[in-house]
Amino acid sequence: MAFLEVEHLKYRYPHTKKLALDDISFTAEKGEFIGIIGENGAGKSTLSQAFCGLVPQFYKGAYGGKVTVDGIAAATTPTAELCKKVGLIFQNPFNQLSGAKDTVWDEVAFGLENFGVPAEQIHERLDKVLHQLDIWQFREKNPFDLSGGQMQRVAIASVLAMEPEILLLDEPTSQLDPQGSEEVFHTVELLAQTGITIFMIEQKMEKLASYCDKILLLHEGKQIAFDTPEKIFSRPDLAELGICPPYVTRYCVEQHIFRPDGTYPVVVEDVKEALKRDKERKVTLPQLADTVLAEAPENRFDVRNLKFSYTEDHPIFENFQLSLDQRPTAIIGQNGAGKTTLVRLLKGLLKPSAGTILYQGEDISRRTVASLAGQVGYVFQNPDDQIFKYKVIDEVMFGPLNIGMPKEKAMEKAMEALALTELTPYAGENPYDLELSQRKLVAIASVLAMDTDVIILDEPTIAQDYSGKEIIRNIIASLSEQGKLVLAILHDMDFVAQCFSRVVVLAHGQLLADGTPSEVFVQEDVLKKAALDMPHPLQLRKALEQIQ
Amino acid sequence: MKTISLYTNNGSWLTQLHPFTKLWYLAAAICIPLLTGSVWGFAVMIIISFVLLKSGRLIKKALPLIAFSFTIILTIFLIHGLVNQQNKNVLFAIGFLRFYKEGLLYAAHIGLNILNMLLSFAIVVLSTRPSELVDELERKGFSPRFGYIINSVFQIIPQMMGTMHTITDAQRSRGMETEGSLLVRIKAFLPLISPVVMSALTATRERAIALEVRGFGAKGLKTWMHPHQKTKADRIFSWLCIAGLILALAGRIYLWLS
Amino acid sequence: MKKIFKTQLNAAVIVLIPACIGINYLGKLFASFLKLPLWLDSIGTCIGAALGGPIIGAICGAANNLIYGFTTGDNITLIYALTSLFIGLVVGIMARIGFMKTFPKALLTACAGGLAAVVVSTPLNILFWGGTTGNVWGDAVFAATQAAKLPLALGSLLDEIVVDVPDKLITLIIVFLILKGLPKKLTTLYDTEETIESLD
Secondary structure (H helix, E strand, C coil), rough: CCCEEEEEEEEEEECCCCEEEEEEEEEEEECCCEEECCCCCCCCCCCCHHHHHHHHHCCCCEEEEEEEEEEEEECCCCCCHHCCCEEEEECCCCCCCCCCCCCCHHHHHHHHHHHHCHHHHHHHHHHHEEEHHHHHHHHCCCCCCHHHHHHHHHHHHHHHCCCCCEEEEEEECCCCCCHHHHHHHHHHHHHHHHCCCCECCCCCHHHHHHEEEEEEEECCCEEEEEECCCHHHHCCCCCCCCCCCCCHHHHHHHHHHCCCCCCCCCHHHHHHHHHHHHHCCCCCCCCCCCCCCCCCCCCCEEEEEEEEEEEEEEEEEEEEEEEEEECEEECCCCCCCCCCCCHHHHHHHCCCCCCEEECCCEEEECCCHHHHHCEEECCCCHHHHHHCCCCCCHHHHHHHHHHHCCCCHHHHHHHHHHHHHCCCCCCCHHHHHCCHHHHHHHHHHHHHCCCCEEEEEEECCCHHHHHHHHHHHHHHHHHCCCCEEEEECCCHHHHHHCCCEEEEEEEEEEEEEEECCHHCCCHHHHHHHHHCCHHHHHHHHHHHHHHH | CCCCCCCCCCCCCCHCCCCCHHHHHHHHHHHHHHHHHCCHHHHHHHHHHHHHHCCCCHHHHHHHHHHHHHHHHHHHHHHHHHHHHCCCEEEECCCCEEEEEHHHHHHHHHHHHHHHHEEEHHHHHCCCCHHHHHHHHHHHHHHHHHHHHHHHHHHHHHCCCCHHHHHHHHHHCCCCCCCCHHHHHHHHHHHHHHHHHHHHHHHHHHHHHHHHCCCCCCCCCCCCCCCCCCHHHHHHHHHHHHHHHHHHHHHHHHHHCC | CCCHCCCCHHHHHHHHHHHHHHHHHHHHHHHHCCCCCCCCCCCCHHHHHCCCCCCHHHHHHHHHHHHHHCCCCCCCHHHCHHHHHHHHHHHHHHCCCCCCCCCCHHHHHHHHHHHHHHHHHHHHHHHHCCCCCCCCHHHHHHHHEEEEECCHHHHHHHHHHHHHHHHHHHHHHHHHHHHCCCCHHHHHCCCCCCEECCCC
């Protein structure tokens, strides 16, 4: 009998008609690393929650089939028992802390206390796990004062302390900045070597390609395939299933590079192998294609001698200069580089302590935020910080009406915005009934409808799957065509290289580089200084240049 | 992180006392004056509370609490001094306002009671870490589920306050005015409060899952990592309070019988 | 009867309670920030009552005042734990018998909640502060009744009515709007009637 067995698993959430899981069957052995992929709504999280009994015991609904973990039936064993065997980590680091402990140490001990593990043993396990995840130095801190990546590691530690045999990671990095993601992925790599069984749901296919023994591909609740990464990513129907294979695979498809078994390589090493085998083979090296704007650049923002600080002794910007025209521009850099501070200054939410910010020649420091709202739109990172209406269309019309648009025009603009964000079918729905990825699009639509000349997007691709990213790519292209400036804070370097004409790199309030993606991303020293990754095409190029 | 709790660990002897010891003092401080029924009872307890706060270096932190209740005490003095039904003898007058002796005496009784409760509570509140009190209660058989509720409130409120800030910015960015006439501010009420309330409620689903997967509500006894042992000082202090309570009660019964 | 008071104490309900207490705090803060002549400090209690039933409502209410009383040193709040408990209880019962489903019915719930507050608070007011409530508008009414030589209890009752009934009306309207917007995925977690259906 396999360690984890799933037999004809079916599940439907209460008050819904469609099956969220429809006839899933597979087995996994101890120590395997298994990826679960599929577009948003494919049933990935539901499946992972069925492993620890939350589906159906927590959600109720309708359940069929069987999940057994080490011989125990997951559907009927209370989660509070089953969690000794199966640990679950999910996206939002914030909501998965107990919320009742005021130090990291106590937070990690929470689960063990609940089980009545003797105090000495708790001390031993915590010593081990806090060091293992490199959070020992934070043990006395309040977990909510930590950064996202640190908080997520605390969450992982508190599950690991319970010594589960299976670890479920449900997009653990999807809401983290690049540094936080790296910290978590690094942890996952270390864990994989300890022999623990890991299931990982992830949109970053490059990561799955390098970690996984096997991948389970889901679509609309159905199991499409359960196979090796090479076989899965070589499937010709991935686009229809809402999956974008790793860049390496896409490149190999284009260049007709195969592994000995006829599948496409999924990791850089395999491409190198293939090219070494076939010495005669000449390939076109991957490169970035810059999008060039047809019109002559017109000046939008002028930031001159900007100085700003939140507290007296820690200036964020000092003597900072930047001009922005209507080219779509991405601002990249680590947390604390000043990206959000900069866009908030441009939006007028913060006022410079010295220097001027000119918008089309006019000093904005004397304008109120509300009065600037008609010219500069700003989409906040978390859509839940703004949504308050009970119909998507009302939410989208709130901004236009605030800036004095007549009702008919507001309606027209709102419908246009919904069409652009592909939300038209949801116009009459309650935004809270939508998924996070859709709510993010609602927030974008609610700013697009205000028809501003500048649109600032703060991490728009977070929580989006492949098709969601495609929608955002279209939005950026369509706005630029209308001559509007799109300014975005992003950490998805592939997306930046693909969609933006200009890239601005910030680190510690300094402008490190400024240019087209192909100019900026080749400056390795700059990327290193800003602690940023190279886009995958350039990473592959670099690797292939070494062997050719 | 900001907290709504007023406790700070200033290392004084009051913070070292066992939470239950301080609860005994609270019971004694509130009940003894009520049992004796005289203004002097209040006065004595208020002085003792002041002395304790002073020795625990907490006076400075207690003052805002007293100031907070000042308006209420003032209203009581005004209303009863002026219009209490028992008012007969004018004590003094400010312009056309005549203050009566009976009403002011009545108000003094209430005011002292408020002040007494306030100070004795201040001793507990300012010197006891809430999670420690919860832990000790749980060890005595208090439900861990309720213990969780109490601890969680302390985390959730600062979080909600933090979100409020971002929400205000997000709505202003969409052209909503937040400052101006009362009407403008009332109109801003729903767009500001609704997102916090909704996200607080929707977050409970994930938080509940987080608790489930950490064995919350598992059967069997849980472990407490920081048990607070009672010291000799605790025992002496508690017994003093209990003795005071018994004396006051005995006095009361004696008065009834005679 | 049993159905009205049916309560589950699972993790979903336990985490709901602190969220509700936080919402109470926020409402109160807003009311004082906007200088409204209302308390607005029972929005969360009423949400808890409507979602979790009368027992959860009562727990939200009582825990709310006890926690604030014991930690912020505001022991005036503490005394009214009893009032909050009854508001939660009454609103919970009203919600379970279907009086939160439509807007007019929600207004009736508001009146019931308001009356519960008045009935419990008045004796407390008289016992502790000789009849005042600490709210300017209510206390003005109280002073007027005392000047007119009306009985103290009646004056205090009127004082409470003037303060609590409008407050509960506004509160329940807000609660009604919030409940209407909550996703189904969330509200089913609190449904005591929900069972697991078999698909085999």
